Amino acid sequence: MRRSPWATLAVLALAQFIVVLDVTIVNVALPDIQADLNFSADTLQWVISAYTLLFGGFLLLGGRMADLLGPRRVFVAGLLLFGVTSLVAGLSDSPGFLIGARAVQGLGGALLSPAALAILTVTFAHGRDRNIAMGVWGGLAGLGGTLGVVAGGVLVDALSWQWVFFVNVPIVIALVAVIPVFVPDTRHNTDGPRTFDTVGAVLGTSGLLAIVYGVVRAEPKGWGSPEVVGFLGGGVILLALFVWVESRSSAPLVPLRLFRSRALSVSSVSLALNGAGFLSMFFLTAIYLQQVRGDSALEAGVHFLPMGGAAVLGAVVASQLVQRVGTRTVQLAGAVLSVLGLLLLSRADATGSYAAQLLPGFLLFGAGIIGVGVPAQIAAVSEVEHHEAGAASGAVTTMYQVGGALGLAIVTTLSITRTTDALSHGVAQQQALVEGFQRGILIAALFAVANVLVTLTTPQIQPTTEQLAEAAAAA
Template sequence: MSQTTDRVADQIPEMPASVADAADAADAATAATAVTTTATRAAGRVGNKTALLVIACVAQFMVVLDVSIVNVALPAMRNSLGLSGTGVQWVVNAYALGFAGLLLFGGRAADLFGAKPVFLTGLIGFTAASLAGGMADTGGLLIAARSVQGLAGAVLAPATMTLIMTTFLDPRERTRALGVWSATMAAGGAMGAVVGGMLTQWASWRWVLFVNVPIGAALVLAAVPLIARTRGRGATLRTLDLPGAITVTLGLTGVVYGVVTTDTHSWGSAAVLAPIAAGVALLALFVLIEARSAHALVPLRVFRNRSLAVADLAALLIGAGMFAMWFYVSLYLQQVLGFEALKAGFSFLPGSAMIVAGTMVATRLLGRIGPRPLLLVGPLVAAIGLAWLSRFPADGGYSADVLGPLMLLTFGMGLAMTPLAVAGTAGMPRHEAGLASGLINTSRQVGGAVGLAALSTVATHVAAGHGGGAKASMAAGFGGAMLGAAALLAAAAVVATLLPRRATAAAETK
């Protein structure tokens, strides 16, 4: 009995130890599972962030690409559809007009309805309009399709920045993401000529529009499962500010339309002054509506943010100068130097590389010096390049007269793009990211459309007053437009001096 009791007693201490070991093992397994799950979720979040950044950047690239991709294809479009000189310019202007007119509403839409439905709506509309444009058999249908492309792009482009602003909450991560987004956007403008040249020469001008169809379809398939459906601000017809949306859209359209008609009418003609006057009146009414609206499309208080207000003005001037540069360099290469579309397109490749280089430099420096110095230096460097480019000799060559200034001005452009996005969103709450993006994009697009039209007038007058032959007069006109573009970029650098010294990309979290 005693021996049995001893054996039982000897065994009793071992039982808790065994249970404790089992508990420790279970705790360790649970902890390991928790760590693995947390790591997996974190990796998933990082992966999703990267995927969302890729989707946003590719969509923005596609929108910006279509501003310049048609430039190299314009002669082929003119020959195929019998477009007049005015019709050729309207292929470019119709896109800019639709884009500029709806950008403010497009920028606000993502804040009001959520980024996912707005992004998909813009993407599907843009893809469908690209298909229609590629199938157009008359100049009128092509111009109409380009206009719808612009309208859809005005909805899509601000939504790409909203995705970035609401996905990357850490200021450093956001700055890096905005750097990638800005580099993609800037490269899109430069690569448009390259892609357009290849497609026009190897396939048809129609493929400069058809190319968006498979890209758009792929983005839709990727975006549907990846983009989380976020709640908007609960927009209804009462809170949508329809009067503000209608007046600003029609006002911007009127001003841009009046300016772009200067290619066929004098600045003092009724055909120019009437739409400009109507547009200005509607914009004044828009300001009055916004001042009194409880649910303003563009709350006027945002312009008390000095960084945003200055960035918008700088974007207006930069857009005015750079849009004209792509247009006139492409025409100079083809119509004066006699380059084929493919060769003209590849001539922009060094510029594309310099934009990316400038953006990388700017992204590295932003955290240390802020956007202000970069927005001073970048436009000035671009202005010097444009002034150098304005020589445009009729008997010139690419290496001697285009390559050097092109690389200089595109490097300056790259230096300015990310700081412009950072300054334009500095201090803005996340729920107004779409508004900030819409304002920056509107300024850039309105500046581009107005600048192209105004500098076209300069080019026409300089060419008409030149005493040389047809090519010499054409080259002189293009050079006059480049000098005007240089002045606009220099003015943007002066405006940048008004920026706060240390504006950051950190938005409020409310």
């Protein structure tokens, strides 16, 4: 049966759209989730971190499964898992139940996303059509992040927080119904070792979960407590075992030789810091807007929109500039803008106007975060062989997700500590929340400062049109 490649693209892009949407759509629902399910301040971040850690931790395994089992089969499996766990998350009646559902939902996204990209790359031949398809893919993914905050606000205010999860269910059902019609069942790769390297994926993800848990527990227990030291130490040991397993595997999830490339290594660190700054800022500001400034969920979502608009415009400008002035120059400018945006946001209080205290920071940070992301994605694949570009893109995407989760744990822990200290000294709750928010944003700004320093060590690259298209898809 002859299929239109553009119809295939529509199905794949919509699936990727809801995966990206699910990161931001949940943020504006966090205060309602916290109140309804009695989340503590330090466990609320797991609603975000459980998803991002499992998504990032199993992303490379999802890509390997798509290669060996066939991308359409893995795509459908991931989509069904994503839909079922969205329903379960909406039905959750306790913090543990919701966190567990979010973790498995992240696993569904980790299967779905690389399989969809694999189908897209075999559907469109190299050249103009693939470049257009990659641009649409990357653009819709970015749009999902921007629209998520408004969609989440509408659903929470009009219905309830549960609907930020329920909304995925009819979309998934519709996509699964049309996949046999519009998505080709390509033959899977039979070359090379037929192994999934599940041990590597489990070790790496478990190590990261242990470290994040240890950081989170540091606020109530103290950094020197046996529980915190045990989890942090155990996480480091698991990650060391992950590196050992990968170095000895005949078909590793992460070919360690790729990191001999300075561009890939530096880009990985830069994107991890970028993820840490973005996820931390988004989490803290969503709560601050509603609990300190009294926004409804929809008002909070609308207030985030200029940042999304600045990111979309920044992506267009960055894509043009990297071909003229090179990746390092654009990335450095993006990192500096991120620092300035976060410093402006850190001065916000409970009573100042949105236009004066928040809007300038949102605009600068939105442009800055994408100004780092676009050139870093391009640089990451610039020095690797073409047949390993997928592995390189997967590695840096994983680093972005993992960096976001680790950064969020650190920032939230230090923010809560500041709020708790202020309350213990008799500061009013609203002012204590402001002080916690301001400290958290300043820590996020330190991540951005570190990114400035990291960017100074990256090579200057002037990309081709093909590399720009690949970066748009991976972003």
